[in-house]
Amino acid sequence: MSRATFCIVLFLSRSAFGSIVVPNSLADAEGNSNNCFPFGFCQGNGTMRYQQVYASSQFSAPILIGQLLFRPDANTGAAFSAVLPDIQINMSTTSKAPDSLSTTFADNVGVDDSIVYARGALALSSSFTGPVVGPKTFDILISLTSPFLYNPGAGNLLLDVRNYQQVGTTQFDSHDVPTGVVSRMWSFDVNTATTGEGGTATLGLVTEFGAVPEPSTVILITAGTIPFWLMCRSRTRRFPCLRSLPLSLTR
Numbered sequence: 001m002s003r004a005t006f007c008i009v010l011f012l013s014r015s016a017f018g019s020i021v022v023p024n025s026l027a028d029a030e031g032n033s034n035n036c037f038p039f040g041f042c043q044g045n046g047t048m049r050y051q052q053v054y055a056s057s058q059f060s061a062p063i064l065i066g067q068l069l070f071r072p073d074a075n076t077g078a079a080f081s082a083v084l085p086d087i088q089i090n091m092s093t094t095s096k097a098p099d100s101l102s103t104t105f106a107d108n109v110g111v112d113d114s115i116v117y118a119r120g121a122l123a124l125s126s127s128f129t130g131p132v133v134g135p136k137t138f139d140i141l142i143s144l145t146s147p148f149l150y151n152p153g154a155g156n157l158l159l160d161v162r163n164y165q166q167v168g169t170t171q172f173d174s175h176d177v178p179t180g181v182v183s184r185m186w187s188f189d190v191n192t193a194t195t196g197e198g199g200t201a202t203l204g205l206v207t208e209f210g211a212v213p214e215p216s217t218v219i220l221i222t223a224g225t226i227p228f229w230l231m232c233r234s235r236t237r238r239f240p241c242l243r244s245l246p247l248s249l250t251r
Contacts, residue, residue: 018211019067019069019208019209019210019211020058020059020063020208020209020211021138021206021207021208021209022054022055022058022059022181022182022206022207022208022209023058023175023180023181023182023206024058024181026135026173026175026206028135029134029135030073030074030133030134030135030173031073031135031173031174031175031176031206032175032176032177033174033175033176033203034073034075034076034077034171034172034173034174035171035172035174035203035205036169036170036171036172037050037184037186037205038050038161038163038186039070039084039124039140039161039163039166039169039172040166040167040168040169040170040171040172041166041167041168041169042168042171046165046166046188047163047164047165047166047188047189047190047191048161048162048163048166048186048187048188048190048198049105049160049161049162049163049186049187049189049190049191049192049198050159050160050161050162050163050184050185050186050187051101051105051108051158051159051160051161051184051185051186052158052159052182052183052184052204052205052207053094053096053097053098053101053108053156053157053158053159053182053183053184053204054098054156054157054158054159054181054182054204054207055097055098055156055181055182056152056153056155056156056157057152057181058152058181059150059152059157060152061152062149062150062151062152062153063149063150063209063211064147064148064149064150064211064212064213065091065116065144065147065148065149065150065209065210065211065212066143066144066147066210066211066212067141067142067143067144067208067209067210067212068089068141068142068144068159068207068208068209068210069138069139069140069141069142069207069208069209069210070138070140070172070173070205070206070207070208071126071130071135071136071137071138071139071140071172071173071206071208072126072128072136072140072170072171072172072173073134073136073170073171073172073173073174074130074131074132074133074134074135074136074173075134076171077126077128077136077170077171077172077173078126078128078170078171079125079126079127079128079170080124080125080126080128080168080169080170081123081124081125082123082124082125082167082168082169083121083122083123083124083167084121084122084123084124084163084165084166084167084169085121085164085165085167086119086120086121086163086164086165087117087119087120087121087122087161087162087163087164087165088115088117088118088119088120088161088162088164089115089116089117089142089144089159089160089161089162090109090113090114090115090116090159090160090161090162091113091114091116091148091150091157091158091159091160092109092110092111092112092113092114092158092160093110093111093112093150093151093154093155093156093157093158094108094109094110094155094156094157094158095110095155095156096108096156096158097156098156098179098180098181098182098183098202098204099178099179099180099183099202100183101183101184101185101200102185103185103194103195103200104193104194105160105185105187105192105193105194106193108158108160108185109158109160110155110158113160114146114148115145115146116144116145116146116147116148117142117144117145117146118145118146119162119164122142124140124141124142124169125139125140126139126140126170127139128170134173135173135206136173138208140172147212159207162190163190164190172205172206173205173206174203174204174205174206175203175204175206176201176202176203176204177202178202179202180202180204182203182204182205182207183200183201183202183203183204184200184201184203184204184205185198185199185200185201186198186199
């Protein structure tokens with residue numbers, strides 16, 4: 001793929017495929033709670049296994065998830081920069097609904113369980129920007145090492161985090177509503193099979209899922225740029241508007 005075509009594909013992948021915030025109702029509103037689980041150290045716990053379920057009703061179509069984004073809580077959050085030294089993130093499609101997670105972790109995991117962030121270090125940060133009363137910007141970014149194709153028609157979405165060494169970060173924006181569209185369970189022992197001294201809750205982190213194009217979509221976009229590329233290469237007076245394009249697109 002030429003540099004010009006790549007630039008066009010990259011631009012379209014960022015602008016045309018969008019993202020989804022769950023709960024949908026909080027895309028531009030602050031959640032009613034806050035929490036540091038599972039990406040922060042706030043209750044003397046050194047490790048953590050954490051699962052959060054998202055209702056399929058929040059997704060209107062299949063999505064190839066390439067990024068997870070969170071935002072600090074407007075009231076108790078703060079700017080931060082930290083490196084979580086040892087963490088793994090999985091995702092799967094689960095039959096378990098919000099507020100109905102089993103206290104046994106394995107019971108919630110779907111057959112398509114996938115490692116989306118390979119075990120290792122994870123740098124997280126936030127500039128704590130946005131309105132004073134919230135919501136703050138979704139700037140706590142996790143770029144997945146392996147995108148996850150989620151089809152809401154097959155079940156609900158499960159986020160499964162194993163944090164082997166927690167460090168201080170901040171309080172994340174969360175939402176707590178019984179019979180809502182998110183809920184969670186956790187254990188303070190990353191290797192345990194059940195919640196143990198952890199628990200379950202109707203609360204969940206407000207999450208933005210960043211989409212990336214599927215391979216078939218990239219092919220279609222690439223094919224669609226060929227006429228444009230040829231037009232750019234001609235550089236004739238018939239297309240004076242091309243003179244204003246970045247040099248990288250007209251070489």
